[in-house]
Amino acid sequence: MSYDTAKSAFADWGVDTDAALEQLTRIPISMHCWQGDDVVGFEQKSGSSGGGIQATGNHPGRARTPDELRADLEFAYAMIPGKHRLNLHAMYLDTDARPDRDEIEFEHFAPWVDWARDQGIGLDFNPTFFAHSKADDNLTLSHPDQGIRDFWIEHGKRSRDIAARMGAALASPCVNNIWVPDGYKDTPIDRMSARARLEGSLDIMLAPPQDKTHMLDAVESKLFGIGVEACTVGSHEFYMGYAIRNGTLLCLDMGHFHPTENIADKLSAVALSLDEILLHVSRPMRWDSDHVILLNEDILQMAQELVSADLLGRTHIGLDFFDATISRTAAWTIGTRNMQKALLRALLMPWEQLKAAESTLDFSHRLIVTEEFRDMPFGAVWAEFCAREDRPNGQALIAELDRYQASVAGRG
Numbered sequence: 001m002s003y004d005t006a007k008s009a010f011a012d013w014g015v016d017t018d019a020a021l022e023q024l025t026r027i028p029i030s031m032h033c034w035q036g037d038d039v040v041g042f043e044q045k046s047g048s049s050g051g052g053i054q055a056t057g058n059h060p061g062r063a064r065t066p067d068e069l070r071a072d073l074e075f076a077y078a079m080i081p082g083k084h085r086l087n088l089h090a091m092y093l094d095t096d097a098r099p100d101r102d103e104i105e106f107e108h109f110a111p112w113v114d115w116a117r118d119q120g121i122g123l124d125f126n127p128t129f130f131a132h133s134k135a136d137d138n139l140t141l142s143h144p145d146q147g148i149r150d151f152w153i154e155h156g157k158r159s160r161d162i163a164a165r166m167g168a169a170l171a172s173p174c175v176n177n178i179w180v181p182d183g184y185k186d187t188p189i190d191r192m193s194a195r196a197r198l199e200g201s202l203d204i205m206l207a208p209p210q211d212k213t214h215m216l217d218a219v220e221s222k223l224f225g226i227g228v229e230a231c232t233v234g235s236h237e238f239y240m241g242y243a244i245r246n247g248t249l250l251c252l253d254m255g256h257f258h259p260t261e262n263i264a265d266k267l268s269a270v271a272l273s274l275d276e277i278l279l280h281v282s283r284p285m286r287w288d289s290d291h292v293i294l295l296n297e298d299i300l301q302m303a304q305e306l307v308s309a310d311l312l313g314r315t316h317i318g319l320d321f322f323d324a325t326i327s328r329t330a331a332w333t334i335g336t337r338n339m340q341k342a343l344l345r346a347l348l349m350p351w352e353q354l355k356a357a358e359s360t361l362d363f364s365h366r367l368i369v370t371e372e373f374r375d376m377p378f379g380a381v382w383a384e385f386c387a388r389e390d391r392p393n394g395q396a397l398i399a400e401l402d403r404y405q406a407s408v409a410g411r412g
């Protein structure tokens with residue numbers, strides 16, 4: 001179907017496809033560096049990521065150096081319409097120095113900042129509280145040992161400074177997201193002390209004032225992880241309260257809740273008490289498995305809530321998945337494009353009509369419209385978006401993804 005035919009089909013419902021496309025070009029998605037190398041990082045250490053997170057698979061082509069990772073990212077961005085961001089973790093430093101986590105400096109990330117400036121993209125950042133001998137017990141900021149807590153507090157403070165300098169250098173606020181793996185494999189008898197220690201450490205870490213035009217603090221909760229099945233110190237209730245009291249962003253990771261919970265439903269609820277939200281869009285399968293996101297009902301509902309509740313202006317959309325059984329660049333491309341496709345579909349809904357039906361309790365009409373809309377020609381509008389943004393689609397995209405994967409498959 002041609003774009004013009006699709007455009008008039010949507011116009012019949014009072015939906016302006018050109019306005020939707022225009023809005024979609026202005027929604028940046030923060031692409032996570034860690035899909036490119038299976039969450040290994042560049043600290044030249046052996047060992048797994050730890051902290052209960054795990055990339056499984058050994059498909060050829062994993063990026064082994066910052067240069068390889070940047071090349072792969074450049075390719076992926078060239079497959080994705082629009083301008084996006086890069087979400088870096090502290091363990092992805094690019095330097096010959098070997099600073100420990102409590103010694104990292106802005107200079108260790110300077111090549112990333114120069115590259116981001118050249119690409120015209122913004123950066124987001126994360127302190128790395130896992131894959132380190134001082135995190136082997138799955139206790140960091142809540143560790144009973146003051147010395148270990150101080151080590152991680154210093155890492156967190158330095159990460160905030162680095163994030164602020166990245167934001168200033170690129171004239172775009174850098175979201176610095178704090179996730180710690182802290183928890184207990186078996187039932188603890190003193191949850192309160194652990195949570196009080198986490199709160200105390202966060203308070204010290206976040207005390208130095210930072211300019212919000214350069215850096216935004218975010219905190220990420222979790223239900224459980226492998227090895228911390230009985231108790232996660234930084235639970236949802238813990239961080240929701242913390243974020244509201246301290247004015248930080250709250251990060252909602254779609255894999256960090258009970259499988260029957262609807263994460264889209266949480267957006268409007270937390271948005272009433274928070275200025276801004278960070279999303280880790282992910283696809284849990286049976287656990288926080290971080291599968292590549294599909295254009296499925298969960299993602300569509302997230303996008304619909306962002307649009308219907310008018311939250312796009314105060315939600316930072318980040319991705320968090322890592323699959324090592326497929327091409328890493330295809331994973332980034334497919335997942336990021338799926339997030340965009342979901343946003344496009346949400347922008348193309350007849351919201352006035354739906355909201356009018358709901359407010360008059362005409363739930364039959366609401367159901368008829370949402371279900372009839374499933375057959376609308378979203379694909380033709382997406383194809384137009386790719387054409388306007390000079391990005392491949394369909395078979396041309398597959399050919400590009402295959403070609404690039406073949407070019408990196410020889411990496412050791």
Ligand code: RNT
Binds near residue numbers: 053280320
């Ligand atoms: C872990 C969290 C966290 C990590 C990244 C690598 O369960 O989701 O966001 O995935 O920091």
Ligand code: ZN
Binds near residue numbers: 179220253280
């Ligand atoms: Zn996450």
